[in-house]
Amino acid sequence: MSLRLRGVELRNRIGLAPMSLYRAIDGMPNDWHFVHYGARSHGTGLVMVEATAISPDGRVTPHDLGLWHENFLPAYRRLTSFIEDQGAVPGIQLCHGGRKGSRSRPWDGDIWIPEELGGWQVYGPSSLRFAPGYPHPQPLTHDGIESIKSQFVTSAHLAKLAGFKVLELHAAHGRLLHSFYSPIANQRTDRYGGSFENRIRLLIEVVQDVRTVWPEEYPLVVRLSCVDWVEGGWSLDDSVRLALVLRNLGVDVIDCSSGGIIRPLQKVTAPGYQVSFAREIRNHAGIKTAAVGLIQAIALLQHVVSSESADMVFLGRKMLINPQFALEALAVDSGVSDFIPQSYQRAYASLKTSPNEFIPEL
Ligand SMILES: Cc1cc2nc3c(=O)[nH]c(=O)nc-3n(C[C@H](O)[C@H](O)[C@H](O)COP(=O)(O)O)c2cc1C
Numbered sequence: 001m002s003l004r005l006r007g008v009e010l011r012n013r014i015g016l017a018p019m020s021l022y023r024a025i026d027g028m029p030n031d032w033h034f035v036h037y038g039a040r041s042h043g044t045g046l047v048m049v050e051a052t053a054i055s056p057d058g059r060v061t062p063h064d065l066g067l068w069h070e071n072f073l074p075a076y077r078r079l080t081s082f083i084e085d086q087g088a089v090p091g092i093q094l095c096h097g098g099r100k101g102s103r104s105r106p107w108d109g110d111i112w113i114p115e116e117l118g119g120w121q122v123y124g125p126s127s128l129r130f131a132p133g134y135p136h137p138q139p140l141t142h143d144g145i146e147s148i149k150s151q152f153v154t155s156a157h158l159a160k161l162a163g164f165k166v167l168e169l170h171a172a173h174g175r176l177l178h179s180f181y182s183p184i185a186n187q188r189t190d191r192y193g194g195s196f197e198n199r200i201r202l203l204i205e206v207v208q209d210v211r212t213v214w215p216e217e218y219p220l221v222v223r224l225s226c227v228d229w230v231e232g233g234w235s236l237d238d239s240v241r242l243a244l245v246l247r248n249l250g251v252d253v254i255d256c257s258s259g260g261i262i263r264p265l266q267k268v269t270a271p272g273y274q275v276s277f278a279r280e281i282r283n284h285a286g287i288k289t290a291a292v293g294l295i296q297a298i299a300l301l302q303h304v305v306s307s308e309s310a311d312m313v314f315l316g317r318k319m320l321i322n323p324q325f326a327l328e329a330l331a332v333d334s335g336v337s338d339f340i341p342q343s344y345q346r347a348y349a350s351l352k353t354s355p356n357e358f359i360p361e362l
Contacts, residue, residue, distance in 0.1 A: 001305065003045065003312055005252050005288070007217030008165050010045035010089055010312070011339065013305045014326045017292050017316035018093040018168065018223070020050040020064060022105040027053060027066020029075040037079055040319055041086040043326035043339045048314070049079070051095035051170050054151040057120045058096035058176070061105050062113070067094065067155045073162050080163030087339060091166030093223065094155050096148060098176030099124035099137035099185070100260075123148075124179050125186040125193060131263045145192065145202060148176070149209050156210045160218070167214050168221040169206060173260030177203045178225050181242070182234045182261045200242055204249065211250045219252040221290070226277035227258050229267040236280055243285035254281050255290040255314065269293070272300055278310035290314050298329045 003010040016037075023032040033049075041047050053059040053066045066072065080090040102119035104111050112135055113119030123144060124137030140148065152169070159167055171177035179185035180202040186193050192201050207222065214220055226239040243254050256278040259267050271294045278289035291310035295301050296318045304313050318325050330339055331348055340348050 005166070005219035008089055008219055011087055012043075012045040012326075012330065013312040014044050014301070014329065015046035015091070015290065015312055015314045016040045016044050016048055016319050016326075017314035018048045018050050018170070019316055019320065020060070022061050022063040022107075024063050024065045027056070027059070027064065027068065028072060029065055029079060033065070033075075034079055034082065038082050038086070039323040040326075041083040041088040041090075042324060042341055042344070043328075043330055044088045044319075045312070046091050046166060047083050047088045048166070048168060049090070049092040049164075051093050051097075051175075052155070054094055054096055054148075054155040057123070058101065058148075058151065059120075060095075060097035060101050060175075061103055062118065063105055064095075064097075067092070067158050067162070068151065070158060070161070073158065076162035076164075084163070086341070089165050090163060091168060091221070092159050092162075092164045093168040093170050094152060094159070095170035096151070096176035098122065098174070098179045099128075099130050099134065100174050102135070123176065125188050128185055128187060130174060130185075130261075139188070140192075142190075148202075149206055152206045153209050153213055157213045160213070160215060166219050166221060167210070168223055168255060169203075169210065170223050171203050172223045172225040172255075172257045174225070174262075175260075177206065178261060181238075182225070182228055184228055184230060184233045184261045196238065196241065200245065203242075204245065207246060207249050207251060220250060221253040221255050222246055222251050223255040223257055225258050225260055226256050226274070226281065228261045229259050230262050231266075233261065236277060239277065240281055240284045243281045243287050247285060247287040251287070253288045253290055253311065254278075254285075255292065256281060256310070257292055271295070271297065272304065275304055275309050278304075282308075282310060288312075292316065301329055 083090040101122045181199045228234040274293035275291045278291040282289040288311040292314035
């Protein structure tokens with residue numbers, strides 16, 4: 001079942017979830033990204049490129065992708081044009097890591113890199129740090145906020161020039177935009193802190209500014225942490241309220257994730273554990289939603305879409321293990337074969353025949 005978002009048609013409801021590879025050098029995409037995203041453009045409706053920093057200081061690790069200079073454009077264009085040739089729509093998630101930035105990669109220990117060792121100053125709404133082992137962030141000044149907004153705008157403009165057709169703003173997992181709207185991280189007393197209206201202001205202003213450069217015919221997605229999983233934190237009711245505001249500002253889809261603002265979490269995970277967030281926001285804010293999180297069984301994937309709990313499903317870790325998972329899911333689902341690349345069709349046909357079947361000479 002296809003999905004139309006503004007002027008963009010996704011051939012089906014399956015998206016690759018944004019997942020950082022930590023393989024870039026100075027923000028630049030390379031063959032690792034080309035091969036990884038290229039392989040996952042078979043069968044998927046949408047390929048969402050990982051959290052991509054709007055500035056060097058907005059990176060989480062020194063190996064994050066970036067989009068702050070036009071030098072990056074040829075490498076991204078090669079990627080977007082291959083993804084489109086395979087029939088998927090290329091999307092990109094823009095991110096500022098906020099107070100969780102300047103860290104080594106997970107396999108390098110996920111430890112803080114101080115400035116003298118090549119790291120950078122991290123910023124947040126207040127000086128509260130995320131957890132022990134993380135630096136105390138510098139609270140953003142009003143000038144700093146203006147510069148973050150203009151960096152989002154520049155990156156969105158570059159994303160358009162790079163050939164992306166879907167733009168997602170990363171406002172989840174304790175990244176900068178989430179740290180402003182969550183009362184757990186934001187202790188400001190100015191117009192960006194305190195009340196609900198003040199805490200959502202930075203995200204709202206970024207959305208408004210980005211919408212002025214992101215084409216009218218292309219969809220804008222916002223990933224939210226729909227709950228903070230902690231007493232006194234951001235709640236699902238808050239997310240519904242925020243989604244209503246975002247819908248009226250030209251956001252087309254809420255990508256429904258959760259958590260990441262505090263440790264330890266009171267988080268309970270089970271298959272489809274975030275689907276109810278997507279359903280509630282869809283039903284109460286009247287906006288399209290994407291469900292994500294432990295959707296790994298084909299039957300569950302089909303159920304989320306057919307029960308209209310969400311308009312689409314993002315697949316994460318399952319697609320890291322098996323780049324062809326979307327194709328397999330679609331082949332099971334009423335034998336849809338249109339999306340199978342011709343080069344792979346005999347393999348899928350053989351799934352339905354006996355293992356002893358005659359294999360013709362090549
Ligand atoms: C290796 C890895 C990298 C991730 N990087 C990002 C990211 O760049 N941006 C983001 O919003 N979420 C990121 N996530 C979260 C995924 O998008 C997804 O929400 C999460 O893995 C749950 O979905 P799953 O159970 O299908 O994996 C990452 C997850 C993994 C496993």
